[in-house]
Amino acid sequence: MANKFQSIETKHYAERDAFFEGLKKLDRRAFMRVAGISAGIVAGMGKLTPNSFQLVNVAEAQGEKPKFSFAYISDTHLYENKLNDRFVRAILKAVDDVNALDPQPDFVLFGGDLAQLGQAGELKLGAQILKSVKAPIKMMVGEHDWFLDMGELWKDLFGAPNYSFDHKGVHFVVLNSIHEKDFWTERKLSPMERMKIVAGLDNGIQSRFEVGAEQRQWLQNDLAKVAKTTPVIVFSHSPLYKYYKPWNFWTDDADEVQAILKPYEKVTVIHGHTHQLLSNRIGNISFHGMLSTAWPWPYAPEGLPSLTVPMNRADPFSQFDGCGDGRMDVLESGLVDKLYNLWQRDPITVRSAYLGSGGKQSAPPKPKLPTY
C-alpha cells in the first residue's frame, strides 16, 4: 500500500501519533504544559473542537498502539480470464498491495465473493491467485461462491465455511452468513438460474441472508469457552445488522446473532458484500464494511447507519476508483482501527475511538459530493 502521496489525514494522524508517543515520556507537570500549549496553538488556528486534544483522548492514546495488524482482500467477483480480465487485474493489484505491506500483516482475510457465478474456473483461478499472497490466508465464503453448487467446490478448495481461531489474545470467528431459504425447488430452477438470481443484488426473487439456527448454536457453543473480557472479532460476508433489505445489505437473523455477541465486552464485526465505506455501532459491537476490488456499490436509498461517513461517489471513468483493499489494526485494548486503502484516493481510517464515542471523536473526513 505504498502511496507516495500522503493525505492531510494521514499526515495529521502521523503527527498525532508522534505527539502522543512523546506524551508518554512526560511527567504530569510537563504534560499539562504541553497540552496547554497545543490547545492554544490549535485554538489559534481556529481548529479547536470540543473533542480534540482533551484528556480523555490522551488517556485512550495509551492503548492506541496497534498490537498486530491483518489485511483484507474482498469481493473480487472473478470471471475467467478469457471472458473478462478486468476483475483479474484488480485482485492481482490487491495481492501486490498486501504483499508490499511492511511490516507484513499477521494474516490476510479474504472477505467472500471470490467468484462471480460460483463456477469452477472462477473459484480455481481465485484460489491460484491467492496462493501468491505471502501472509497466511483466512477464507470466508460469499453468496457468489455458494449458490451454483451450494458450496461444494468452495469447501473442497478452502475447507469449512465457518470456523474460529485464537490469535494474540483475540478470539476470531468466521461465519457463513449467506444462507438463504429455499426459493429454487418450487420454481424448478437450474443451479445456474439460482446462482444468477442470487448474483443479482436487486433481484427480489431470492430470500434474505441468514446465519441460520444451526450455525447460531455453533457460535454460542464456540463462544461459551471464551472469557467475556476477551476481545472478539467476527468475520461475516453480509453485514450482521439490518441496513437495506431489498439488496440483502442485511442478515435476517442479525438480532439473534447480536444477542449472542452482546455479553462480550469488545466485539468487532468485519463484513464484505456492501463494497463501500460503512461503519456502524450497535451496543458494544462495532461494524466495519470492506471494499471490493471489483466495483463499488452505491449507498442504499435508506437505512444507512448514522455513524457511517460515506465515501465520495466513485468515478465511473476509472476502473479502480471506489475500489480497494485494507488493513485492520488491532489495538492493545482489543479494539480495531479500520483502514480503507482506496485505490486512486487517499486512504481513510475509521478509528475505534470514533465508533466507541458514538461519533464524537476522531471523525473520518467527510465527502465533498453527497450521494444521490
Next chain:
Amino acid sequence: MNLRMKLLVVPCAALSFAGGVALATSPETKAEPLPKHVLPASKDGNLVLGLCDGETSMEVPGVKDGQKLTRAQAITATAQLMDDWRKKNPNANWDDVPGPVLAQATPPAAKKSPPPAPQPNPGAKPAGNDVRQGGVGAQTGASAVPQQQKANLQTGHTYGAYSERDEQVWAASVQETVKEGHRVFHDAEALGGTVGVSCDMCHPDGANTHPETYPKYQVQLGRTALLRDMINWCIENPVRGKPLADGDPKMRAMEAYIYAQRKGVKLEYGKH
C-alpha cells in the same frame, strides 16, 4: 415535398394517438423498417397528397406539384382525406377530434359568436372543420365520465375527461416499456456486452444513475452529456459492447426504466 410532409402531420397526429397506444402495449424488441407510401402520379401534374394510413391519397385540383397550398386549401384537402378514410373504414373505432380551424382567416376585430351549447349527437358526420358535438370518447365512454364522477368536467377534447380505465391502459403501456428496460439493464447479452458485465452490477435498481441531473456538463467527457450519452458510455466501456443509436428500442426502454426508478425526485438538470 416539405409541404406535403407538413400537411400529413395533422391527420397523423390524430391517428398516432390511437396507434401509439396500440404500439406501446407491445414491447419494443426490434426495430422493423417503416412501410413506404408510394403516391400515384397525377396525369395533369397536380399536387398529390397522401394520408398516413399508407393507402389513401388525393389530387388537389388547380395546384401543381411543387406549388404551395394556401392554408384554406390545406385544411380543405386534409378534411377531405379524412372523410375518404372514414368512408373506407365506417366501422373503425375512431374518436373524432376537431380539425384545424381557419383562425387566420378571421379578422382579429371580428366578433365571435359564442359556441353553441354542447349537445349529444353521436351520429354527427365527422368533418375536419368543425367540432363534433360530444368530442372525444363516443366509443370509449369518455363523455360519460363527468356523470360517473359526478363532477362538472370539461369534455370535447383528448384529455378533457378520461376514465380510470383510460389511465390504467396508459399506465400499462408505460410499464411494458419500463419492464423491457429492466430486462435489458440486467442482461449483459441483451446489452451487446462481451465481458459478462450488465448495468445492474454497479447500479442495482438503477441506483446512482441520477437521470434527473442530465443534461449536465460531464467533466470526464469535456462536454454536456445527456443520460443516453452516459448509457452508451457504460455500454462501450465496462460492458464492452457497441453503442446504441438514439432511437434504438433498447436505448428508449432503458431510459424509461432509469427514469421510472426516480419518480418524485426533483428535476435538477446540470447538478453535480
